[in-house]
Amino acid sequence: xxxxxxxxxxxxxxALVILDKWVLRPPPPxxxxxxxxxxxxxxxRRQEEIANQAEVKKTPKRILRVAGTNQARAPxxx
Numbered sequence: 424x425x426x427x428x429x430x431x432x433x434x435x436x437x438a439l440v441i442l443d444k445w446v447l448r449p450p451p452p453x454x455x456x457x458x459x460x461x462x463x464x465x466x467x468r469r470q471e472e473i474a475n476q477a478e479v480k481k482t483p484k485r486i487l488r489v490a491g492t493n494q495a496r497a498p499x500x501x
Contacts, residue, residue, distance in 0.1 A: 452460070
């Protein structure tokens, strides 16, 4: 690991070649990487749930009148 490059790289490689090698064979994930990945994944799932709830709220509910009362009741979801 001389001159700050990973093993197998010589100084005359261009940045593009280095980038290409890193894209093809990325370094193994560290513990922190896996934590960050889990956090991002959970965050994305939570955002999708919020979006789904917003979609449910946007859909107009058919209002059923409860017989004999003046109250509106949302239809039962089946």
